[in-house]
Amino acid sequence: MHSLEALELYTQFHDRWFESPVRYVPSDEYLQSLAGVIPACWRVERDGLWYSVTPPGLTLPDHGWKLHIAASSGEAAEVLRRAAEVLRAEPAPFKFLLDRRITALSNGKLWHRGSSGKFLTVYPSTMEQFHALGGLLALALVSISGPYVLSDRRWPGSSCVSYRYGGFASRTVLQADGTRRHVLTGPDGSEQVDARLPYWAPPAWASDPFPDDPLPPVMSRSLCGGRFVVQSALAFSNRGGVYRAEDRDTGQPVVLKEARPRVEIGASRLDAITVLEKEHRLLERLAGSGYFVRPVALFRDWEHAFLAEEFVPGTHLGLFSLRNNPLYAGNITAETLAAYLERMRGLWLQVAQAIAAAHERGVVLGDLSFTNILVGDDHHIRICDLESAAQEGVDAPVGLYTPGMSVAGVTERANDYYSLGALMLGSVFLVHGLTGFHAPLRSVFLDELQRDLATPADLRTLIDDLMTKPEEFSATPARAIEAIGRLPARSGQRHSSRPRLGRSLARRFDGESREALRARVKRRSRAS
Incomplete structure (x- = not known):
């Protein structure tokens, strides 16, 4: 079955009909950023929502450790220019999203959580090149902070470069419902699903290139210094989760709304945390009317923001x-x-x-x-x-x-x-x-x-x-x-x-x- 996120994509390119993304005509802003940076002999071609860039004479494995660069729609053109300069000196195939509008969509609330935030993908041909390019890109983009890519681990010390094990060449298996499933071939010849999951899940045979680097903290059931204890998840979106919890200070049930930084909300592309902070302020302003949920607390946990509000049975x-x-x-x-x-x-x-x-x-x-x-x-x-x-x-x-x-x-x-x-x-x-x-x-x-x-x-x-x-x-x-x-x-x-x-x-x-x-x-x- 097609997911809600997949169907949502097909509503973006016509005001009345479902329309394929291949019919979308992008702006040339990103191509202009690339012009004059990469050699003229490198092939640039469109593939769906991406432009793929391929240097001549390179051979890639079917799968391996790939690098992702996350960027906000406002900084993406500059990120592309800096990354292209690194990749010109250390050639490797890469792809990037079509334009600012598509970047904002991929960073948006309704995008699939396992794919969101991936503005640019690099395919290193060897582990040596993986380490070299990752370090160079992290240095060139040290001032950039992008949305956290949920399927990846961040490159050590970087706020926008991350990595994940996955397919380089697209190998798919047709499913009974007409969709295609991406697969990898393991060392023993068996096939494994190359799933784009919203959490770190490399195949068993792939050893983490940075095993000693600590993983980001897993969300605890106990938040805000133990005041709120999560009991269940009510919903998830790319912006964050919505949870039912108990307020230990009062013993009352509450709802927790989560916001992840640099997820872009609405046509104005506002940061999700900024929007959540505004929502808390407005709920406080409306609290005396009796017609709006009562705000309980606004707090941060790791990089995320949470709004606690009364639970309405x-x-x-x-x-x-x-x-x-x-x-x-x-x-x-x-x-x-x-x-x-x-x-x-x-x-x-x-x-x-x-x-x-x-x-x-x-x-x-x-x-x-x-x-x-x-x-x-x-x-x-x-x-x-x-x-x-x-x-x-x-x-x-x-x-x-x-x-x-x-x-x-x-x-x-x-x-x-x-x-x-x-x-x-x-x-x-x-x-x-x-x-x-x-x-x-x-x-x-x-x-x-x-x-x-x-x-x-x-x-x-x-x-x-x-x-x-x-x-x-x-x-x-x-x-x-x-x-x-x-x-x-x-x-x-x-x-x-x-x-x-x-x-x-x-x-x-x-x-x-x-x-x-x-x-x-x-x-x-x-x-x-």
């Missing part, structure tokens, strides 16, 4: 909606829909109040989505994950958003009300993401949902207004709160105990012929 709004919406359970009656909409109305009202409370404190949320609104066991909401939030006049926009829930890359008050409308639409039926591709379709879906589910006309109007005229609500915050508070649970129209979508297929379109239905759908499609 319950689930996020997306799962709450999926588990309770009668549309998905197939139990569609006027009574079940009215009961569900009444429960959701209470949650929507709290979200509107949370937005107003944040804006009163000068904070724009930026990326309000189903997964960062927690519904407690007491049905009180808490909002978490304020990566994209910003204090007005203080913080730069991060440029991170959830498709379908936000106006792309916009951090302003009106956008928070657009997100509220998307939450309400998605709570009724999960089409908010689809309609984001073509906004005129939203009114079609809203009309058909009202027709099929007999939802209140006021609900349809409010969702449409929030998503088409959000600036009117940001100018008058009480408007959204009052409008949600007035929403009826039922349409007020006379209808059977089962809305049309809950009837049998034979009775679903009573009073409307097949031809009339087709004509109506065609008219709406053409109009949108």
Whole structure:
């Protein structure tokens, strides 16, 4: 199966369709850095997301110890120039990422953890050259600090050069699902998977070139001087993990969010630790509102930063909606829909109040989505994950958003009300993401949902207004709160105990012929 990270890559090169990276047209910034440094007889060719550089007349083994250089997107061009000067004097094949945008992606939150940070890879032909090149590159790049490459060990004394045992020539085995698995051939002729794992895992036959150099500390279950004890991992991303832990000072459960240095977040490419520190500051600013998770502590462990915040028992709004919406359970009656909409109305009202409370404190949320609104066991909401939030006049926009829930890359008050409308639409039926591709379709879906589910006309109007005229609500915050508070649970129209979508297929379109239905759908499609 393809991983989420692999699928994410194919969303980067077209605003609507999945697209192969080979169709991406890079800038020439890195090639300009290389120009005049390497000899003209060296072959430079593109291979996917990489440019490969091959000096003439060299023979490489199939696998061995390779060198990686990690660099931020802002320093990568200079790193390439310095590394190329070393490699011109001590020729070896190497490859580097296409341009600054691809470098930022590979350093980003959603990149595969076993591959992230590898801006440039060098393939030494012998162990003697491995040691010579590693030392020269570490010296030439002594002022550079790159993201930590999780699959590697750092070169002694360097903050950007690392090494790993792996394949030089690409040898793959076709899998049943159509993917290919990289393999190595051991000394006994057996094949071993050349896995890009997010931790140090060389093959058994490969002896570490620096066996006496200490490994970086393995993350302990006990952090912050023993105050927090990790109990389980909730999630991992390239930015770091999210853990459930116990606060020994209070005995209360907490959530720990981890940030690794020089991982780049959002279109603004902000350092993950900087973003986590900002999140802590904003949570403290919002703590008195009662609608946001309470920050407990911000601390460092080794090179990483951690934010401890209160643990909220319950689930996020997306799962709450999926588990309770009668549309998905197939139990569609006027009574079940009215009961569900009444429960959701209470949650929507709290979200509107949370937005107003944040804006009163000068904070724009930026990326309000189903997964960062927690519904407690007491049905009180808490909002978490304020990566994209910003204090007005203080913080730069991060440029991170959830498709379908936000106006792309916009951090302003009106956008928070657009997100509220998307939450309400998605709570009724999960089409908010689809309609984001073509906004005129939203009114079609809203009309058909009202027709099929007999939802209140006021609900349809409010969702449409929030998503088409959000600036009117940001100018008058009480408007959204009052409008949600007035929403009826039922349409007020006379209808059977089962809305049309809950009837049998034979009775679903009573009073409307097949031809009339087709004509109506065609008219709406053409109009949108």
